Amino acid sequence: MSYQPRFYRGQHSSPDLISFSVCIKETNLFIAARCNLERKAYRSVQKHRQTIEQYIACHPEFLTSLAPVEVEPGEPPIICDMAEAALKAGVGPMAAVAGAIAEAVGRDLLEHSSDIIIENGGDLFIKTTRERVVGIHAGDSLFSGKLGLTIRPTETPCGICTSSGTLGHSLSFGKADAVTIVSASASLADAAATACCNRIQSPEDISTALSAARGIEGVSGVIIVIADRIGAAGDVRLVRISD
Template sequence: MTLRHHFELRETIATILADDQSVIDAACEGIRSARHEIERYILFDPFFEMSYEPVVVKEGPDIIQKMADAAEIAGVGPMAAVAGAVACAGVRAAHNTGASFCIIDNGGDIAMITDRPVHVGLYAGRSPLSGRYAFCIPPKEDMYGICTSSATVGHSFSFGTADSVTVFSPDPILADATATAICNALTIT
């Protein structure tokens, strides 16, 4: 039976799906650890948190480097990848326990490993497309990301006007940064 767990820690509001409570516990610890590393790094380098452009990271935890690398590729600030990075860290921690099924939805930024097909719905606020479509994701033994950015839903800042931009990738951190970049570029004039 699939368990669903609601997790909140400051700005992180996530839903974790897994088959076992120990997997959920590991995922929660992975999220906590990732947030701790990010928050500690921001104390050292506050510009990392505020920049809307890529930031060079010479030293720092792996999660910080991955966020900076994804931001560089996408052409956005590193915090554009934070939700995907936190979700990825939770799934990675779950996978390290031997889990073959764990999904973390961190505010529309999803990281997963799955041994079964999964349907992921599209939510786009007031758009007529919202709630009408879902993506069927086949089993994914390795990490997989489905990340969404929106100018009209949620609290994140966007330079664009799109209701929803969704990016699929084996790298949830890159998917998050790329979704933000695409959303920023889409504007109605």
């Protein structure tokens, strides 16, 4: 697959935080924290990637399955988180991998910073001590880059993950420009965004997809964008982002 530049990172603005990137193989994280934690983040990514790679080496279906995969009790936490999220959303466990890595690394770094924002291919883990706005990028939709989601400190840590059938390299069977899910679990937000996006073939599917997303245990909010239509449900506060 060809690499698609993460253009939205250039629009990041958190002057109170220090930003840096960590890249290992397919994992490409953009991180903002109170101090430069690049070395600690690199070691954390290495640790969690190794855990997933070792598990897949013994259980290859964990990588390839498009349906939930049963995991034995006592497996590493990140494996269990991915499997549980996939089961709730009805997708394969790798649909949760970006959110799972973002959250696992984020929780490691919280020992060193009160504020952590980790973006992994459009999937975020956030812990913040001040109100922040997360922009929504939705391909060629007229809403793309013009709407944001307000996140309050009391709602964090949380995951905010987006799946798209028109943007990015992740596998999707849907045609939504963006499906954004908010959950206390970034793994679940990632898996649920994939499941919800898969349901959408046209704007007429927005209503049923919103209901399906809200029916997933642990999903607190959902936003769906396709062409010139948008739908939202749950605990979400949309704001307009100035051009």
